[in-house]
Amino acid sequence: MTDYTPQQIVARGARADAEAAADAIDNHPGLEGATYSILEEDEDKGLWRIDAFPTTDEEDAGLLEVLAGYPLKVVRETLADADWLAMALSGLPPVRAGRFFVYGMHDRGRLPASTVNLRIEAGAAFGTGHHGTTVGCLMAYDKLIKARKFKKVLDVGAGTGLLAIAAARTGSRIAVGTDIDRPSVRISKENAKVNRANAKFVHASGLGHRLVTDNAPYDLVFANILARPLISLAQDIKTALVPGGTVILSGLLRTQERMVKAAYVSRGFKVVNRIHRDAWAALVLQRP
């Protein structure tokens, strides 16, 4: 694995073919840990794409074999040295996800000039950027902000506050985070200060707190919590979003994806992207 040069495999084609190939990746016994995302690249042309990030020769061969079974145009790219995946896999503490570089105090001397650098110390709160669920959210968010900005952002289950802070640092005028865990709220506030981010955090379960309702409706909601609360919060999240607003759901296992998706699709949401990393899935959905 150490000799493997990080590659990205991109496969483009019609939605039905891309989705069938994604299902085949999920069901392939050798690709259980494979990281990939599937999204609509061009709505007018009906073009969908899969981006896959093999980490071993076996994964690389398995992905190519699966993708070859569908009428998709497959290309491969070598990832730049500083790519997020290479950083995450090298075991080094900083994590790169898209334009975001998440680092601890001990790495402050080697910050890239071209990234949004967020300092988050490992500690009592969840969300240093090393976990697959957080990386999935950052990757999904990075893709979204290539096309548009989100003025008002809510982060349900903020942990270290990383996602709300990332939003505040990339142009969101209002970034609000909630957490049921008091130490996480305190840590999020400290992290906002350290990162000079105009993000506010409150101790709350779900979306009922006054600070949350006063700033609603939101253009984007992050919710990286577990599958069951994601399902029970589906209606509240819909209510908190503007029509056409986006929600990034994470914290669910691949095996729970169908169940979580159903709670949102039954409320009119449309799936616009999904990212699989390790055993975890992240979903990006658009409110009707």
Ligand SMILES: C[S@@+](CC[C@H](N)C(=O)[O-])C[C@H]1O[C@@H](n2cnc3c(N)ncnc32)[C@H](O)[C@@H]1O
């Ligand atoms: C998996 S961590 C995510 C942290 C961070 N957002 C990230 O992406 O790395 C989930 C966080 O959600 C909080 N949480 C769980 N259920 C919640 C709820 N119903 N309302 C608010 N916060 C909740 C937990 O205390 C925990 O800090």
